[in-house]
Amino acid sequence: MADAKRRLAGILSADVAGYSRLMGDDERATMETLNAYRDVFRRHVSEHDGRVVDTSGDSVLALFDSIVEALQCAVDVQGELEGHNADLPEDRRMRFRIGINLGDIFERDDGTVYGNSVNVAARLESLAEPGGIWLSGSAHEQVEGKTNRSFEDVGTHAVKNIARPVGAFRVTGREAPAVTAPKKPLTSPGRPSIAVLPFDNLSGDPEQEYFADGMAEDLITALSRIRWLFVIARNSTFTYKGQAVDVKRVGQEMGVRYVLEGSVRKGGDRVRITAQLIDATTGNHIWAKRYDRKLADIFAIQDELTEAIAGEIEPELAEVERERAHRRPPDSLNAWDCYQRGLWHMWQLTGDENAEAQRLLQRAADIDPGFAPAFAGLAYSHYLDVALAFRDTVSEDLEKARQAALRAVAIDVRDATAHCTLGRVYTALGDYSSAVAELEAAIDLNPSFALAHYGLAVCLMFTGRSEAAIPEYELAEQLSPHDPYLPLFQAIRAGAHSVLGQFQQAEEYARRASRHPRASFWAYANLAAALAGQGKSEQARAALNTLLEMQPDFSLEFFERLWPNTDPTFLAAYFDLLREAGLDMPDEPAGDG
Numbered sequence: 002m003a004d005a006k007r008r009l010a011g012i013l014s015a016d017v018a019g020y021s022r023l024m025g026d027d028e029r030a031t032m033e034t035l036n037a038y039r040d041v042f043r044r045h046v047s048e049h050d051g052r053v054v055d056t057s058g059d060s061v062l063a064l065f066d067s068i069v070e071a072l073q074c075a076v077d078v079q080g081e082l083e084g085h086n087a088d089l090p091e092d093r094r095m096r097f098r099i100g101i102n103l104g105d106i107f108e109r110d111d112g113t114v115y116g117n118s119v120n121v122a123a124r125l126e127s128l129a130e131p132g133g134i135w136l137s138g139s140a141h142e143q144v145e146g147k148t149n150r151s152f153e154d155v156g157t158h159a160v161k162n163i164a165r166p167v168g169a170f171r172v173t174g175r176e177a178p179a180v181t182a183p184k185k186p187l188t189s190p191g192r193p194s195i196a197v198l199p200f201d202n203l204s205g206d207p208e209q210e211y212f213a214d215g216m217a218e219d220l221i222t223a224l225s226r227i228r229w230l231f232v233i234a235r236n237s238t239f240t241y242k243g244q245a246v247d248v249k250r251v252g253q254e255m256g257v258r259y260v261l262e263g264s265v266r267k268g269g270d271r272v273r274i275t276a277q278l279i280d281a282t283t284g285n286h287i288w289a290k291r292y293d294r295k296l297a298d299i300f301a302i303q304d305e306l307t308e309a310i311a312g313e314i315e316p317e318l319a320e321v322e323r324e325r326a327h328r329r330p331p332d333s334l335n336a337w338d339c340y341q342r343g344l345w346h347m348w349q350l351t352g353d354e355n356a357e358a359q360r361l362l363q364r365a366a367d368i369d370p371g372f373a374p375a376f377a378g379l380a381y382s383h384y385l386d387v388a389l390a391f392r393d394t395v396s397e398d399l400e401k402a403r404q405a406a407l408r409a410v411a412i413d414v415r416d417a418t419a420h421c422t423l424g425r426v427y428t429a430l431g432d433y434s435s436a437v438a439e440l441e442a443a444i445d446l447n448p449s450f451a452l453a454h455y456g457l458a459v460c461l462m463f464t465g466r467s468e469a470a471i472p473e474y475e476l477a478e479q480l481s482p483h484d485p486y487l488p489l490f491q492a493i494r495a496g497a498h499s500v501l502g503q504f505q506q507a508e509e510y511a512r513r514a515s516r517h518p519r520a521s522f523w524a525y526a527n528l529a530a531a532l533a534g535q536g537k538s539e540q541a542r543a544a545l546n547t548l549l550e551m552q553p554d555f556s557l558e559f560f561e562r563l564w565p566n567t568d569p570t571f572l573a574a575y576f577d578l579l580r581e582a583g584l585d586m587p588d589e590p591a592g593d594g
Contacts, residue, residue, distance in 0.1 A: 007105055010106050012063075014118055014123045016097075017096070018132075045074045069148060082097065101135070102136075103137065137170075151172075196251055201262075221464040280321070308480075324345070352389075372417050389522075417446040421443035452478075477490050477496075491513045493527070529542075
């Protein structure tokens with residue numbers, strides 16, 4: 002109680018009408034719709050200067066300094082959701098009930114709130130009809146005459162655990178602009194959205210139409226796995242089929258920032274697919290690629306190309322978003338901008354930049370406590386403090402990383418980034434079985450997620466399965482050839498090749514990593530090992546000297562502190578090579594005891 006502050010607030014409480022039935026009919030579809038509709042709440046709450054404080058179960062609880070803003074937020078949310086529900090079958094439509102109250106609350110330093118006024122808002126929400134908004138008498142008194150809404154007095158109601166009957170007013174006049182305005186994409190403020198247009202069939206063969214449509218449909222499904230990206234539904238984007246479209250117009254009509262378009266051309270036993278990603282606000286091309294394949298199994302080709310295109314698009318979009326956020330004035334940043342700006346600093350891969358990343362990612366989490374990627378990013382930044390030895394407080398940093406990653410998974414269990422981050426943290430803790438389980442969960446949620454494949458490769462390598470790790474390293478680089486983490490993909494992969502005795506491949510990847518402007522000390526450690534394995538003693542010693550300049554305390558003890566429980570066979574092979582390069586080592590072989 003000592004840290005609780007009392008203040009006056011507008012309180013918005015919402016839940017889903019018929020939630021149990023929806024879950025019973027189709028649990029997965031219900032959760033996907035619920036998460037998307039919560040993004041609507043988060044965006045409008047932020048736009049009206051409010052704060053989402055809880056999203057447990059099927060509920061949303063938000064606070065506002067202005068009760069007028071709380072009401073307008075509720076109206077905007079219900080109007081937008083009404084439009085999106087129109088695209089769903091009647092039995093799958095998700096309608097929220099909203100209650101609004103004005104009163105005293107107690108707010109703790111950690112952001113949690115409680116008090117009788119919160120309970121009143123929740124009781125009003127339970128009285129509201131699906132899609133409706135009910136206000137308490139105190140809230141109605143403050144908003145009357147300050148909005149173009151009209152209200153119906155629905156009398157007083159005795160409600161559970163509230164001593165006095167509660168006066169209530171129903172919001173009417175739903176014909177207002179908020180309801181009839183063109184639908185907006187289901188995104189929170191500043192977060193990106195994309196429309197995948199039907200692919201053009203350039204084959205002159207009507208039978209290939211199904212292949213072109215299938216490519217676009219599969220890409221919509223694949224991109225929908227990226228939880229920070231809102232993807233417009235097929236029913237909306239396929240209205241452009243057969244039309245010559247202006248991408249800027251599509252962006253305006255769909256309310257999206259990005260458009261993906263492409264074409265399919267079949268000739269003989271070969272097929273050519275082109276795809277291009279366009280910034281709909283400017284018309285500028287961000288990314289384009291052509292894929293040529295032999296038509297053996299058309300469905301296998303469709304799956305392969307879908308994964309390849311989706312895998313390349315995600316890091317391209319992420320880079321554009323990071324650069325966009327980095328250019329914005331600091332005082333104008335919302336949660337999404339803080340998150341992307343934090344990632345920009347994090348991927349510079351230096352200690353100072355990582356500290357700034359943590360500040361921004363914490364700010365994103367504070368602005369929107371229900372935004373899972375902010376907590377996942379914060380966790381990853383603390384993990385990097387350990388993996389790249391930015392700090393010497395390993396236990397403290399890993400505990401911070403673990404707590405933030407667990408919070409991210411708890412907020413959104415279908416967020417692949419959250420599971421991937423938790424898997425990387427478990428790797429640093431030496432709990433490889435848990436790490437593999439989390440990384441495989443991330444890959445199940447998003448098969449095109451390069452960082453998860455890389456993380457799985459590291460786990461396999463550290464548990465003595467370097468041969469099995471190589472394909473995962475290869476896939477990570479194929480999926481994201483311009484990834485900000487690429488120098489680490491290459492540097493750590495070199496270690497796997499070295500312990501397998503594949504020294505030329507190891508040298509190739511270590512040199513690629515060492516030429517990168519953000520090369521880490523791992524690039525030079527693995528270059529030294531690869532060169533020593535080939536008997537290139539002078540070059541190996543030079544690489545080792547660079548390693549020790551960057552990380553003077555590099556040793557077997559240092560390695561085991563960062564990566565506990567590493568397979569003894571791997572350690573022995575790896576540090577025997579570094580001993581040959583000139584690293585001072587204990588007399589006993591690495592891994593003994």
